Amino acid sequence: MRILVLGGDGYLGWPVALHLSGRGHEVGVVDNFARRQYDFEMGVDSLVPISHLQRRVRVWREVSGLEISAYVGDLTDASFVHRTVKEFAPEAIVHFAEQRSAPYSMIDQSHAVYTQVNNVSGTLNLLYAIADVDPSIHLVKLGTMGEYGTPNIDIEEGFIEITHRGRTDVLPYPKQPGSFYHLSKVHDSHNIMFACRIWGLRSTDLNQGIVYGQETPETLLHPDLATRFDYDGVFGTVLNRFCVQAVVGHPLTVYGKGGQTRGMLDIRDTLACIELACLNPPDQGEYRVFNQFTESFSVLQLAEMVVEAYPGKAEIAHLDDPRVEKEEHYYRAAHTKLLDLGLVPHLLGPRTLASILSVVERHRDRVDPRAIEPTVEWRSTANVLRTSGAADRATSLETEPSDA
Amino acid sequence: MRILVLGGDGYLGWPVALHLSGRGHEVGVVDNFARRQYDFEMGVDSLVPISHLQRRVRVWREVSGLEISAYVGDLTDASFVHRTVKEFAPEAIVHFAEQRSAPYSMIDQSHAVYTQVNNVSGTLNLLYAIADVDPSIHLVKLGTMGEYGTPNIDIEEGFIEITHRGRTDVLPYPKQPGSFYHLSKVHDSHNIMFACRIWGLRSTDLNQGIVYGQETPETLLHPDLATRFDYDGVFGTVLNRFCVQAVVGHPLTVYGKGGQTRGMLDIRDTLACIELACLNPPDQGEYRVFNQFTESFSVLQLAEMVVEAYPGKAEIAHLDDPRVEKEEHYYRAAHTKLLDLGLVPHLLGPRTLASILSVVERHRDRVDPRAIEPTVEWRSTANVLRTSGAADRATSLETEPSDA
Numbered sequence: 001m002r003i004l005v006l007g008g009d010g011y012l013g014w015p016v017a018l019h020l021s022g023r024g025h026e027v028g029v030v031d032n033f034a035r036r037q038y039d040f041e042m043g044v045d046s047l048v049p050i051s052h053l054q055r056r057v058r059v060w061r062e063v064s065g066l067e068i069s070a071y072v073g074d075l076t077d078a079s080f081v082h083r084t085v086k087e088f089a090p091e092a093i094v095h096f097a098e099q100r101s102a103p104y105s106m107i108d109q110s111h112a113v114y115t116q117v118n119n120v121s122g123t124l125n126l127l128y129a130i131a132d133v134d135p136s137i138h139l140v141k142l143g144t145m146g147e148y149g150t151p152n153i154d155i156e157e158g159f160i161e162i163t164h165r166g167r168t169d170v171l172p173y174p175k176q177p178g179s180f181y182h183l184s185k186v187h188d189s190h191n192i193m194f195a196c197r198i199w200g201l202r203s204t205d206l207n208q209g210i211v212y213g214q215e216t217p218e219t220l221l222h223p224d225l226a227t228r229f230d231y232d233g234v235f236g237t238v239l240n241r242f243c244v245q246a247v248v249g250h251p252l253t254v255y256g257k258g259g260q261t262r263g264m265l266d267i268r269d270t271l272a273c274i275e276l277a278c279l280n281p282p283d284q285g286e287y288r289v290f291n292q293f294t295e296s297f298s299v300l301q302l303a304e305m306v307v308e309a310y311p312g313k314a315e316i317a318h319l320d321d322p323r324v325e326k327e328e329h330y331y332r333a334a335h336t337k338l339l340d341l342g343l344v345p346h347l348l349g350p351r352t353l354a355s356i357l358s359v360v361e362r363h364r365d366r367v368d369p370r371a372i373e374p375t376v377e378w379r380s381t382a383n384v385l386r387t388s389g390a391a392d393r394a395t396s397l398e399t400e401p402s403d404a
Numbered sequence: 405m406r407i408l409v410l411g412g413d414g415y416l417g418w419p420v421a422l423h424l425s426g427r428g429h430e431v432g433v434v435d436n437f438a439r440r441q442y443d444f445e446m447g448v449d450s451l452v453p454i455s456h457l458q459r460r461v462r463v464w465r466e467v468s469g470l471e472i473s474a475y476v477g478d479l480t481d482a483s484f485v486h487r488t489v490k491e492f493a494p495e496a497i498v499h500f501a502e503q504r505s506a507p508y509s510m511i512d513q514s515h516a517v518y519t520q521v522n523n524v525s526g527t528l529n530l531l532y533a534i535a536d537v538d539p540s541i542h543l544v545k546l547g548t549m550g551e552y553g554t555p556n557i558d559i560e561e562g563f564i565e566i567t568h569r570g571r572t573d574v575l576p577y578p579k580q581p582g583s584f585y586h587l588s589k590v591h592d593s594h595n596i597m598f599a600c601r602i603w604g605l606r607s608t609d610l611n612q613g614i615v616y617g618q619e620t621p622e623t624l625l626h627p628d629l630a631t632r633f634d635y636d637g638v639f640g641t642v643l644n645r646f647c648v649q650a651v652v653g654h655p656l657t658v659y660g661k662g663g664q665t666r667g668m669l670d671i672r673d674t675l676a677c678i679e680l681a682c683l684n685p686p687d688q689g690e691y692r693v694f695n696q697f698t699e700s701f702s703v704l705q706l707a708e709m710v711v712e713a714y715p716g717k718a719e720i721a722h723l724d725d726p727r728v729e730k731e732e733h734y735y736r737a738a739h740t741k742l743l744d745l746g747l748v749p750h751l752l753g754p755r756t757l758a759s760i761l762s763v764v765e766r767h768r769d770r771v772d773p774r775a776i777e778p779t780v781e782w783r784s785t786a787n788v789l790r791t792s793g794a795a796d797r798a799t800s801l802e803t804e805p806s807d808a
Binding site (some may be wrong): 003078107109131152163164169171175176179180186190191193194198199320324378382402 | 482512516524529534537556564567568569570573575576577581584590591595597600602603624782783785786
C-alpha cells in the first residue's frame with residue numbers, strides 16, 4: 001500500500017520507512033529536519049553517525065532497488081501539508097513528526113510553547129488535509145504511554161467503561177501526562193478523536209512505550225542506513241543511556257528511587273506494530289487506541305539488567321529526580337490489541353542488551369560524558385542548558401547533579 | 405484584593421471588572437481587542453453599542469470615583485504577560501482572554517489553528533509568568549461546560565472516582581468536547597492541572613455554562629458602561645439569538661430536534677461566581693474545578709420560553725443542525741461547589757426574559773437579520789461566511805439553511 005511517513009528522517013521514522021519499503025509498500029517520507037536542529041541547539045550528536053536524508057534514500061535505492069520519495073517541509077505549513085498529501089496520495093499516513101522529548105519541552109516557556117504549538121498545529125493541519133484530500137486515508141498517529149500517567153487503577157487501551165450512580169458509559173481514559181510534551185500528545189488525541197467524529201476520518205492512535213535499540217534488519221544493510229542513537233539527558237532514552245554509562249565506566253544514573261515503571265519495546269517491534277496497524281485499518285469514522293509496548297520495567301530494574309549484562313564494570317547511582325513524578329507507584333497497562341493482530345514481541349534479554357552494548361562499544365570514542373547528565377529540572381521555569389551555550393559551566397555529575 | 409481581569413474588554417470581562425471594582429477590589433484589565441476585530445472580520449456588531457475601553461474606564465471613574473488600570477497587549481506575547489503580571493502584582497488573575505466561539509473555531513483550518521494556538525499558548529505564557537513572578541497568585545480560569553460533552557453518566561465537577569478491576573482512584577473527568585474551541589479549553593485544563601502539580605500553583609477552573617443577559621447593576625449606570633450583546637450565528641449565544649428573532653418577527657431557529665441540553669446562567673451570576681472564587685482561593689498547589697451554571701435547559705425549552713414571553717409573535721423553526729452533536733441525550737451535571745460558597749442564583753423566568761427582550765426592543769433598528777443564520781457547518785472544512793466577504797450571496801434562511 002502507499003504509506004507516507006511523517007518525521008521519516010528521525011530515530012524511528014527512518015527505520016519504519018525502510019521496513020515498510022522493504023516489505024513492498026510504496027513509501028514517501030516527510031521531514032523538516034527539526035530533530036537535527038535540536039542537536040545543534042543542544043551541542044550533542046547521535047552516538048551512531050547518521051547520513052543526510054538524500055544520501056540515505058540514494059543508498060537504500062542502491063542496496064534494495066527500492067524507491068523512497070522524500071518531501072522536505074514543515075507540518076505547521078498548512079499548504080505544504082495539503083500539497084504533499086495530495087501529491088503522494090497515501091492510503092495510510094504514519095505520523096512521527098512531532099517534538100518528542102519531555103525534557104526539551106520543560107526547558108523554559110519558549111520550548112514549552114514551541115512543543116505544543118508545533119505538535120498540535122501540525123496535527124491539526126494534517127487532519128484538515130486528510131479531510132479535504134481523501135477522508136479514507138488512515139492516520140496512524142504516534143502517541144505515548146506517558147499520556148496516561150500513573151493512575152492507581154489499570155490502564156486500558158484508550159477507553160474505559162465507567163459505571164457511575166447507576167449508569168454506564170464507555171469514555172476516553174482519563175489522562176495525567178507528566179510534561180508539556182506529553183500534554184501535547186494528549187491534546188492531539190482529543191483533536192484526532194473529534195476529527196474522526198465530525199468528518200468521519202479514521203485513525204489509530206498508538207500510545208507507544210519507551211523504545212530501545214538501534215539496529216533493524218534494514219539499517220544493518222549499510223552504514224549510511226543507520227538510525228540515530230541518543231543517550232543525552234534531553235533526547236536520550238533511559239536504556240540507551242544506561243548502556244552508554246556502563247560502557248564508559250560512568251555510574252548508571254537512576255532518578256530517585258527508580259521505582260518509576262514504564263511500558264517499553266524493542267525498535268523492531270515498533271516496525272512490526274506500525275505495519276500491523278496500517279494493514280488492519282479501522283472502519284471509516286473510527287478512532288482507536290493501541291497501547292504499543294511489550295513489557296513493563298522499573299527504571300531500577302533496567303539499571304540492574306544492564307549491570308548484569310556488563311558485569312564488573314557498571315554501578316548504579318541514585319540522583320535526585322529532576323522530574324516531578326511518583327518514584328514508586330502501581331502500574332498495570334493493557335496491551336493486547338496489537339498482540340491480537342499478530343505481533344510477536346522481541347523481549348528484553350541478554351541478547352538484546354549485548355547488541356545495544358556492542359553498538360555503544362563500537363562508537364565509544366564519540367561519547368560526550370557531559371551530555372549524559374540531566375540538565376532540565378521540572379520545577380524550574382528557566383533551565384540553563386550546560387551542553388549548549390553554557391558548556392563551560394559543565395561540571396562533573398557528582399558535584400552538581402542538577403540545575404536548581 | 406488586587407485582581408487582574410484578562411479579556412477585560414469583552415462581553416463578560418468588562419462587567420466582571422466593573423463588578424469587582426464596585427465591590428472594592430483593585431482591578432486591572434488586559435485586552436488585545438481581538439473580540440472587536442472578529443466583528444470586523446464577520447461584518448457584524450454588538451446589538452448594544454459599546455464604547456472604547458479607554459472611554460469605558462474614564463466613564464467608570466466619573467460615575468464611581470474608582471480607578472481601573474488598563475493594559476493593552478496580547479497573551480501570546482510572553483514578555484508582555486510577564487511584565488504586566490509583575491507590574492500589577494495581582495493576588496488573583498481572572499482569565500477570559502481566549503477566542504470563545506465554537507462556530508468561529510470551525511470555520512476552516514486557519515481559524516481552528518488560530519483558536520487553539522491563541523488559547524493554549526496564551527494560557528501557557530500566563531502559567532509561566534505566574535510561576536516566575538509569584539506562584540501564590542490565584543488563577544481563576546474560564547473553561548466551559550462544553551468540555552465534558554454529553555456522556556451517558558452524571559457529570560461531576562472536574563474529577564470522578566472510578567473503581568475498575570477492584571481498585572479505585574479519583575481521576576480527571578473524561579472530556580468529549582464538541583468543537584476545536586471547546587477542545588482548546590480541554591487542552592488548557594490539562595496544562596493548568598499540570599502546572600499546579602509541578603510548580604505548586606493554585607487555580608480554579610470554572611467550567612461555565614452558556615451565559616444570557618446583558619444588564620448588570622454596574623453597566624446600567626451609564627450607556628458607555630454597557631457590555632456587548634451578540635446574536636449572530638458565530639458569536640451569538642442561543643437565548644440572546646431567540647430573543648432577537650422573537651422581536652424582529654423571525655422564526656426562532658432551533659438546530660435539529662432541539663433536545664441539546666446545556667447548563668446556563670444569568671450574567672449577574674457570572675459576576676458573583678467570579679468574586680466568590682477569588683475570595684475563596686484553593687490551597688497552594690491545588691487545581692480545583694467548579695461547574696459554573698445554575699440550571700439546565702434544552703434548546704427547544706428555551707425557544708418555548710421565549711415564545712411564551714413574547715406571545716402571539718414568535719414561532720419556532722427547526723433547522724438541520726449545522727453542528728455534529730446529539731440532538732437528544734441524557735444530561736445531569738453537578739454544580740454544588742459554588743452554591744456551597746454562597747451563590748444565590750438568578751433563575752431564568754419571565755422577568756429576566758422580559759428584561760432581555762426589552763434590551764432587544766430598544767435596539768431593534770440595529771438588528772441585521774442576515775447575521776442570525778448559522779453560517780458555519782461542522783462537517784465542512786472550509787466554510788464561506790456570508791456575513792463577511794460573501795455578503796452578496798446572502799439569501800433567506802428558508803431557501804439556504806446552511807453551507808454545505
